[in-house]
Amino acid sequence: MVRPRGSDEVSLYVHIPFCDVRCPYCHFYCFVNRDAQLPLRYVRALATEFDAYLDGGEFDAPLASVYFGGGTPSALPPDARAVLTQWIADSLVPRLSPQGEITVEVNPESAWAETIDPWVEAGVNRISVGIQSMDEETLKFLGRLNTPRSNLRALDLACARVENVSADLILGTPGGDWGKVLRSLEAICSRPVQHLSGYLLEVHAATRFGRDVKAGKWKPAPDEQQTGLYLRAVDWLQERGYEPYELSNFAHPGFESRHNARYWRRQPYLGLGASAHSYGGEQRWSNHRDAAAYCADVEAGKRPVDFRETLNADQQWEERILLGLRTREGVPLDWLRGREQLCAAWAAAHLVERNKGRLRATPAGWLVLDQMVAQLVQ
Amino acid sequence: MALDQAHTRNFCIIAHIDHGKSTLADRLLEHTATIHARDMRAQLLDSMDLEKERGITIKSHPIRMDYKAADGQTYVFHLIDTPGHVDFHHEVSRSLSACEGTLLVVDAAQGVQAQTINNLYLALEHDLEIVPVINKIDLDAARPDEVAMDIVDLIGCELDDIARVSAKTGEGVPELMEHIVRQIPAPKGDGAAPLKAVVFDSQFDAYRGTIAYVRVVDGEVRKGDIIKMMGGGQEHEVGETGFFRMQQVATPQLSAGEVGYIATGAKNVSAVQMGDTITTKANPATDPVLGYVAAKPMVFSGFYPISTEDYEELKDSLDKLKLNDAALTYVPETSAALGFGYRVGFLGLLHMEIVQERLEREYGLSLIATLPNVVYETKLTDGETMLVENPSQLPDPGTIESIGEPFVKASIITPREYVGSVMSVTLDRRGEQSSMEYMDGDRVQIEYLMPLSELVVDYFDKLKSVTRGYASLDYEYAEYRVSDLVRLDILLNGEPVDALSVIVHRSKAYEWGRDLADKLKELIPRQLFDIAVQAALGGRIIARSTVKALRKNVTAKCYGGDITRKRKLLEKQKDGKRRMKQVGSVEIPQEAFLAVLKVER
Numbered sequence: 008m009v010r011p012r013g014s015d016e017v018s019l020y021v022h023i024p025f026c027d028v029r030c031p032y033c034h035f036y037c038f039v040n041r042d043a044q045l046p047l048r049y050v051r052a053l054a055t056e057f058d059a060y061l062d063g064g065e066f067d068a069p070l071a072s073v074y075f076g077g078g079t080p081s082a083l084p085p086d087a088r089a090v091l092t093q094w095i096a097d098s099l100v101p102r103l104s105p106q107g108e109i110t111v112e113v114n115p116e117s118a119w120a121e122t123i124d125p126w127v128e129a130g131v132n133r134i135s136v137g138i139q140s141m142d143e144e145t146l147k148f149l150g151r152l153n154t155p156r157s158n159l160r161a162l163d164l165a166c167a168r169v170e171n172v173s174a175d176l177i178l179g180t181p182g183g184d185w186g187k188v189l190r191s192l193e194a195i196c197s198r199p200v201q202h203l204s205g206y207l208l209e210v211h212a213a214t215r216f217g218r219d220v221k222a223g224k225w226k227p228a229p230d231e232q233q234t235g236l237y238l239r240a241v242d243w244l245q246e247r248g249y250e251p252y253e254l255s256n257f258a259h260p261g262f263e264s265r266h267n268a269r270y271w272r273r274q275p276y277l278g279l280g281a282s283a284h285s286y287g288g289e290q291r292w293s294n295h296r297d298a299a300a301y302c303a304d305v306e307a308g309k310r311p312v313d314f315r316e317t318l319n320a321d322q323q324w325e326e327r328i329l330l331g332l333r334t335r336e337g338v339p340l341d342w343l344r345g346r347e348q349l350c351a352a353w354a355a356a357h358l359v360e361r362n363k364g365r366l367r368a369t370p371a372g373w374l375v376l377d378q379m380v381a382q383l384v385q
Numbered sequence: 386m387a388l389d390q391a392h393t394r395n396f397c398i399i400a401h402i403d404h405g406k407s408t409l410a411d412r413l414l415e416h417t418a419t420i421h422a423r424d425m426r427a428q429l430l431d432s433m434d435l436e437k438e439r440g441i442t443i444k445s446h447p448i449r450m451d452y453k454a455a456d457g458q459t460y461v462f463h464l465i466d467t468p469g470h471v472d473f474h475h476e477v478s479r480s481l482s483a484c485e486g487t488l489l490v491v492d493a494a495q496g497v498q499a500q501t502i503n504n505l506y507l508a509l510e511h512d513l514e515i516v517p518v519i520n521k522i523d524l525d526a527a528r529p530d531e532v533a534m535d536i537v538d539l540i541g542c543e544l545d546d547i548a549r550v551s552a553k554t555g556e557g558v559p560e561l562m563e564h565i566v567r568q569i570p571a572p573k574g575d576g577a578a579p580l581k582a583v584v585f586d587s588q589f590d591a592y593r594g595t596i597a598y599v600r601v602v603d604g605e606v607r608k609g610d611i612i613k614m615m616g617g618g619q620e621h622e623v624g625e626t627g628f629f630r631m632q633q634v635a636t637p638q639l640s641a642g643e644v645g646y647i648a649t650g651a652k653n654v655s656a657v658q659m660g661d662t663i664t665t666k667a668n669p670a671t672d673p674v675l676g677y678v679a680a681k682p683m684v685f686s687g688f689y690p691i692s693t694e695d696y697e698e699l700k701d702s703l704d705k706l707k708l709n710d711a712a713l714t715y716v717p718e719t720s721a722a723l724g725f726g727y728r729v730g731f732l733g734l735l736h737m738e739i740v741q742e743r744l745e746r747e748y749g750l751s752l753i754a755t756l757p758n759v760v761y762e763t764k765l766t767d768g769e770t771m772l773v774e775n776p777s778q779l780p781d782p783g784t785i786e787s788i789g790e791p792f793v794k795a796s797i798i799t800p801r802e803y804v805g806s807v808m809s810v811t812l813d814r815r816g817e818q819s820s821m822e823y824m825d826g827d828r829v830q831i832e833y834l835m836p837l838s839e840l841v842v843d844y845f846d847k848l849k850s851v852t853r854g855y856a857s858l859d860y861e862y863a864e865y866r867v868s869d870l871v872r873l874d875i876l877l878n879g880e881p882v883d884a885l886s887v888i889v890h891r892s893k894a895y896e897w898g899r900d901l902a903d904k905l906k907e908l909i910p911r912q913l914f915d916i917a918v919q920a921a922l923g924g925r926i927i928a929r930s931t932v933k934a935l936r937k938n939v940t941a942k943c944y945g946g947d948i949t950r951k952r953k954l955l956e957k958q959k960d961g962k963r964r965m966k967q968v969g970s971v972e973i974p975q976e977a978f979l980a981v982l983k984v985e986r
């Protein structure tokens with residue numbers, strides 16, 4: 008039952024695994040589709056999976072938020088897109104709570120009026136644009152299909168359609184110096200963008216970047232350079248009213264993503280689609296990482312779940328620390344009893360600060376958060 | 386039935402390490418059919434896992450064999466395989482006291498080595514008859530004739546007294562058996578006199594209590610006797626007597642000349658001290674067999690559980706090890722840096738390594754061992770003498786009149802071409818040469834008086850490396866001497882870490898300080914802020930280095946609510962930290978506490 012104590016809403020994450028190209032740094036579950044039937048089957052399966060949760064009586068709360076992520080939702084072919092739009096209008100919007108947020112991720116090269124407008128009409132009220140960079144060279148390095156021009160076009164379009172627009176940015180590519188980052192930030196903020204996600208480039212072993220780096224084709228930018236960029240970007244954004252409310256997320260007050268906040272606060276959510284993760288208070292579970300297998304299961308009336316865990320008290324506490332410290336809110340000091348000495352030392356090094364009975368990481372602290380958390384939960 | 390002493394031979398095997406004691410023991414067992422061919426394995430008497438793995442003998446292993454000799458008579462052989470490492474000298478010495486003779490095994494290719502000579506002297510001190518055995522005659526590099534000449538020079542025996550064998554192929558073993566019968570005297574105990582049995586080892590058995598391994602010198606002992614430890618004074622009722630085959634075999638009695646065991650029922654091994662003499666309460670003997678000397682720990686190290694909750698378990702584990710290792714000592718100690726632990730005393734570094742490994746492997750403990758140190762005899766200005774077993778406990782320099790440290794007599798045998806290198810590494814460790822003798826052909830024996838503290842760190846490794854493995858080393862305790870010693874402290878972020886303090890000679894303090902600061906910089910992983918590593922001498926900083934702060938360790942994206950993945954990552958990081966000790970706000974890896982051992986010198 009996805010309605011644990013103290014929570015009267017749930018969120019929905021909907022995974023669309025199709026992309027127009029596979030970016031060399033990406034380790035999400037997504038692929039360039041060659042099966043013409045699959046997208047339609049897939050979006051139908053999403054609706055079926057959702058219905059199964061409803062019919063099973065496992066969830067009956069209003070939706071706090073819905074997030075269509077990927078993959079690239081805007082890369083869906085028209086027929087699948089139409090079905091998806093209908094589903095949003097018929098099944099999701101009626102269940103949305105009054106402040107409810109519905110986000111769709113789009114990539115500039117597939118963000119056109121014909122893609123976006125039907126969604127907005129159906130009830131989508133937040134658009135996240137995968138900009139990544141405003142620098143031609145950096146975009147090429149990242150293997151993206153978008154360009155500085157298509158970026159601006161997509162931003163303008165999104166801003167014209169909804170008030171709440173977010174842009175994604177990748178920092179710390181080799182050769183991506185502050186000049187380039189600044190140009191990207193300025194270009195994005197020249198539009199009425201309310202929200203920004205800025206990620207430091209991570210090189211994962213199982214990606215093409217991972218293989219390239221291992222083979223010595225190029226070297227990641229030195230840590231000092233990456234952290235320098237991050238800290239300058241944080242300052243720059245803050246000066247323009249974008250508050251860092253989580254280590255990778257910045258927003259004008261009132262435009263923080265409701266959806267992401269629910270992950271960090273450990274409020275329940277259902278994940279629909281291949282590889283999607285769900286959380287229901289004490290349990291976490293996730294679906295197959297294979298779109299075809301996912302469809303087959305759902306079509307056969309089976310649950311597409313292939314992993315499930317029940318968190319013990321220690322694990323729950325660890326999660327609270329690990330997620331809480333990602334946010335600007337931080338965590339209550341009394342969750343950290345017995346660790347005062349560590350916290351004091353970190354405070355002296357300006358990695359954390361105490362604020363109204365809570366402990367929160369500073370931007371410099373966020374950069375070493377994994378290390379801090381490992382020490383805290385030791 | 387009492388033992389027929391005339392047809393009994395009690396002997397042990399001594400040799401330089403790896404010259405083939407254990408393998409030769411295998412052949413004797415096989416030849417006397419003490420063990421069936423189908424049960425034969427290599428190094429049969431080495432029973433502990435560690436002994437098998439490392440190919441070393443740690444404990445003495447007695448065994449009884451029946452040998453049908455050329456004269457048609459059957460003889461009882463009591464053989465004791467002895468440890469081959471200097472740390473266990475004491476053990477060897479006790480085993481010798483249970484015998485009339487010894488096989489002195491010498492490798493036909495390597496010839497006489499440092500331990501050969503020291504063991505020989507030890508055997509002569511015990512008035513043992515020596516049967517020299519040249520082993521490994523099957524080797525291509527064997528030069529038995531030359532080695533035989535050396536042995537003749539060394540012992541003053543006849544060429545004919547030397548047995549030549551291959552413990553590998555068994556060649557020469559039948560002849561060796563006859564050497565044993567012929568050359569080793571029969572025991573001549575008085576069966577009617579009061580009981581005198583010398584304890585050369587002991588073993589703890591959960592059901593039968595402490596089992597004393599004994600050589601009966603006079604009299605006899607049987608089940609039900611009330612025995613008395615002549616040195617320790619404790620009394621026990623004998624639960625069982627017997628002798629050693631591959632297993633223990635109970636017999637109604639043990640009598641003069643016999644090697645066997647006495648189950649004492651004592652729940653505490655210290656109630657049956659090795660080297661003590663057992664007699665009976667009813668009819669006590671007047672003098673013990675040996676003047677009793679306890680094995681004295683020579684080096685000490687602080688053992689601390691990485692996780693403080695394991696403290697009790699560490700204590701229980703040490704208690705259990707102690708049951709079969711009388712030389713092990715430990716007292717609780719507290720370190721400001723490491724919390725509660727034990728100061729553990731060992732016979733030497735090998736002994737320490739073994740204990741540490743057993744605690745970690747058999748008892749599943751994760752430990753930090755501090756750098757081993759010797760015991761310092763500190764004379765204070767007020768006339769008191771204080772024994773310091775832990776560098777951090779050295780009193781304030783202002784109150785110290787002088788510091789004494791143990792010196793050992795080290796003897797080294799090396800091919801002539803390496804003499805220069807040996808001298809220079811030994812001089813570097815404050816060794817004073819006391820003699821140098823040319824041996825056969827091209828080898829030299831050098832004797833040094835040197836501080837034990839210099840020897841324990843890594844002297845042997847260094848010696849081996851400068852002589853391409855050819856040098857052999859043996860040493861024994863000589864005396865305490867006053868040296869110009871100082872305590873070197875290590876500070877991390879300005880806080881002294883007591884467990885990293887070392888006592889060094891003043892002339893080396895600067896070099897050590899620099900090396901240690903550098904080494905720690907390598908060993909301490911980057912953390913959340915800069916860590917200043919400083920070496921200080923009496924409050925003055927003499928060297929420093931900095932561990933730069935970690936700049937980046939974060940998973941930027943937390944996508945689609947996949948928190949499980951993040952938690953798994955965290956688990957991995959936690960595992961990595963399990964071998965680190967949090968000292969103040971700094972995490973120190975286990976190895977850092979032995980950093981000095983890794984300093985290249």
Ligand SMILES: Nc1nc2c(ncn2[C@@H]2O[C@H](COP(=O)(O)OP(=O)(O)O)[C@@H](O)[C@H]2O)c(=O)[nH]1
Nearest residue numbers: 402403404405406407408469520521551552553
């Ligand atoms: N070739 C050869 N090797 C031998 C002989 N005796 C022992 N060894 C080998 O020498 C090494 C040391 O033997 P070991 O019995 O463990 O020596 P210990 O340290 O004196 O007990 C082992 O690898 C044996 O296999 C021998 O007669 N000939």
Ligand code: SF4
Nearest residue numbers: 026029030033077078
């Ligand atoms: S478009 Fe997004 S999801 Fe698709 S491959 Fe690129 S980064 Fe990954």
Ligand SMILES: [Mg+2]
Nearest residue numbers: 406407441442
């Ligand atoms: Mg051996």
